Amino acid sequence: MTLVLYHYYEAAQGPFRNLSSLPLEEAREILGMIVQEGKTFASQRAGDYMETRLILESRAREAFIAKGGQPANLYPHYMTLGPCNWLCSWYTEPNVVQIDWDEFDDRSISFTYGDLFPTMRYEDGKPYRKQVYTKGEIREVIARYGLPQEWNKHGDRGPERYIEAQIWDENVIGRYYPSIYGGL
Structure with a gap:
């Protein structure tokens, strides 16, 4: 089975724009502008979103390192495993x-x-909560539970809507979008 990662983004802004890559105050300012505009899903984020995001990203990074991961970045870029039209x-x-x-x-x-936020924060006893998986491990999880975007298309069966991939370096992304990262 060929597995493809998807990165959804606002066409006018371009792909792989990442609030976590900015100084905290600048990220808060940008998020504040997005909230004021009120046009996108991101405009619904809570006031402590950036602080919570940075904590969860740090936990995910530490868990990944414990499993042999070698993240080059302090923060990930996000993609989904398989398409998620939602x-x-x-x-x-x-x-x-x-x-x-x-x-x-x-x-x-x-x-x-599932998305990093609910996966790392929900307390419902599901075995995949607070877990970070490697490539090999996520195949086993899919074999056991399926793809959330298939069994939970409408979000009525929990917060899992997709499998999130955290990309911890820019090597591949830089090859696809060299203008974003200065030709990396």
Whole structure:
């Protein structure tokens, strides 16, 4: 089975724009402008979103390192494993990048069964909560539970809507979008 990663984004802004890569105050300012505009899914985020995001990203990074991951960045770029059309509703003019997962070094990519936020915060006893998976492990999780975007298309069966991939370096992304990262 060929596995493809998807990155959804606002067409006018371009792909792989990442609030976590900015100084905290600048990220808060940008998020504040997004909230004021009120046009996209991101405009619904809570006031402590950035602080919570940075804590969860740090936990995911530490868990990934404990499993042999070698993240080059302190923060990940986000993609989904397989398509998730629901994510198009997050954007005014959605666009998507698709990259074969084999292009990513196993030591630079982790996964959560669901979005990082609910996966790391929900307390409902599901075995995949607070877990970060490697490429090999996520295949086993899919074999056991399936793809959330298939069994929970409408979000009525829990917060799992997709499998999230956390990309911990820019090597592959830089090859696809060299203008974003100065030709890396």
